[in-house]
Amino acid sequence: MRLGGIFDRWNNQSLARQFLIAGGLVSLAAALLVGAYVTRLIEATVTRNSAASTALYVDSIIAPLLPDMKTSRTLDDVTTRALDETFGQGALGGKVISFRLWRLDGTVLYATDKGMVGKRLAPDEDLRTAFSGQMVARFGPPDDPESEIEKAADKPLLEIYNPILQPWSGEVVAVSEFYEIADDFQQSLHQAQFRSWLAVAGVTLAFFLLLSAIVFRGSRIIDSQRQTLTQRVTELSDLLSQNRALHARAQRASRRATALNESYLRRLGADLHDGPAQLVAYAALRVDSRLLTDPATPPTAREKEVSTIKARLDEAMNEIRSICSGLVLPQIETAELPDVLRRAVDAHRQRAGLDVVLSMSNSVQPLSPSAKICIYRFVQEALNNGFRHGGGIAQGVRQTFENGNVVIEVADRGPGFDPDSVRPEGLGLAGLRERIESLGGTFGIFTSPNGTTVRMSLNVQEMEQA
The missing domain is CATH 3.30.450.20 (PAS domain)
Known part of the structure; x- marks a missing residue:
């Protein structure tokens, strides 16, 4: 455990600090070994050279005094x-x-x-x-x-x-x-050894400082790159989490869109069956009536019967046009956001016969066609719900830009409602939520006895990138 703690503390040190400790010890050991080796060489060399000169001097003095040492056994x-x-x-x-x-x-x-x-x-x-x-x-x-x-x-x-x-x-x-x-020799030897130690220490210190500068620079670069990499990993992790959330949201939106599409088709089928189909069936039955097939029918009765059939067919055509007008959007792909909002509000004014207050910001941001369709449907559905459930009291539409997001709010002064009471399989609010969240936006409902506000937000920059 103690060795493990030491290793952990050592690994927690920066590379520069590890190099200072380890490199300093190695450099000190190397300097001591090299210094000891060099001083020993200097001592041996200086000793031998000094001894050689002294021996030569002594030999030159005593050699003439000595007899033939090969034959002499004594002096x-x-x-x-x-x-x-x-x-x-x-x-x-x-x-x-x-x-x-x-x-x-x-x-x-x-x-x-x-x-x-x-x-x-x-x-x-x-x-x-x-x-x-x-x-x-x-x-x-x-x-x-x-x-x-x-x-x-x-x-x-x-x-x-x-x-x-x-x-x-x-x-x-x-x-x-x-x-x-050897007083002078000892002094000279000590000076030579001191200078050698000084040279070894200076060279070792210079190399150590040079390597330390390189290591410190590399350590700073590594730390900077590590921080950058950590930041990138954090950003990528956040993006991965967002992608997972968006993927899950897209899957939910896809499943919900499939269900909503089936619901829309059922509603459309019901509307066609209960409205125009019944009127056309009635007209078809009247065409085969005796008033038209009997030659003895008076002309006035015949004309009245034909007028009745024509009225039912006209009524069926009007209902078909009404259904088609709800399915087909006006040409909004090339329109700017203010025009999209005006068209949605004007269409509601004509249908409901009530005034709607429209408030828009002065700035204009480019939006994709899918965003414009989403905004149009949001305003259309929110105004219809406010008219149907809140009586259309003091309805208003407000558009702003907040922190790069386009924000649309549709409000009324109706009695409000309980959001939890809305059926999950309902087409109105559920369809709006899925449509908006599929584009990466947010959807919210704020209701009270004093009125209801439905709010949506789309990020303009994300929409442009998409």
């Missing part, structure tokens, strides 16, 4: 005194704190510490390396058991094992071991 008194003077008061007296001359078998031929002369010791690793022909140099406190004097000096020392070669054969005949006081 005579003259050579010993010359070496004592060289390392005591001569040029090497202030630089070399101790000196030993080793023979191949591990015997000390000469030493500034006289107690070591003539001793035979087992050669250590450094001495064996020098006998093989390679110079050995070490900086630091001596660790040899025989180096008690050097340890007691308490000074920085440079320990050097230098092979002495026979001039004509190049064979190693002896090894000189000496300890140089």
Whole structure:
């Protein structure tokens, strides 16, 4: 659980913060490793170069003093005194704190510490390396058991094992071991190490800052793109929800439209059957009456019968025209919204014989033909319902634009009604609601004892896109 919490907190950090932490630790570790490696190389290189120059200097001074080390097993008194003077008061007296001359078998031929002369010791690793022909140099406190004097000096020392070669054969005949006081060398080495650490830290810091700038820029771009993507996903989710709602609404509207269409057809059939069909049937029966078929019928009676048949047929034609006028809309596809509203209101005025107050906004917005038909049918049906159920008292039509929506309100001062009492299978209000919602609009009824207002709204921009 604890590791899981740590991982969760780590994953919740931004990419830039994760890089600062992880990259900082890695850069610090890399700087320490590289710095340690570089300083060790510098120390080894500087030590070897300094030891080589010192060994060359010492060799140039003592080489002329030494006899043939290939044949000599000891040093005579003259050579010993010359070496004592060289390392005591001569040029090497202030630089070399101790000196030993080793023979191949591990015997000390000469030493500034006289107690070591003539001793035979087992050669250590450094001495064996020098006998093989390679110079050995070490900086630091001596660790040899025989180096008690050097340890007691308490000074920085440079320990050097230098092979002495026979001039004509190049064979190693002896090894000189000496300890140089390395105060200046230590200071130079520390300066070189400090500069190397400074260079490594500077380069590491520069790379880290450069990478941090790149990572921070990339992190900001990623965060911005993530926010944009989240916003797009949210918008797409909202659109998907709206599409689902519209799809469900369209399905409901389709089912309802099918039912309404069947209801309209039944009503139309009933209207044709109960009206014009009955009148035509009556006329057909009268045509076969004895008054018309009997030659003995008086002309006056015959003319009266024909007039009656003609009146019934005229009445049937009038009802058929009335039904057709309700089914066929006037030419409103090319008309503007104010003309559509005027035609709907004028048609109601002619049918009902009552005045209707029409209020319209001054602005004009382009609408699709389906929107114009929807508005015309809405005004027509709402005025008819207000006339039929509310007595047509103080009817009015008001049109406005609100937030990109065209809003139509049809109101009257009738007694109102209970919206819950409207039958779901009714054709009027249910048909209006389905027609309006199928276009993505809204439909509402507000009723009270003081009157009723039926309201519809369509989004102009959505209609234009559709």
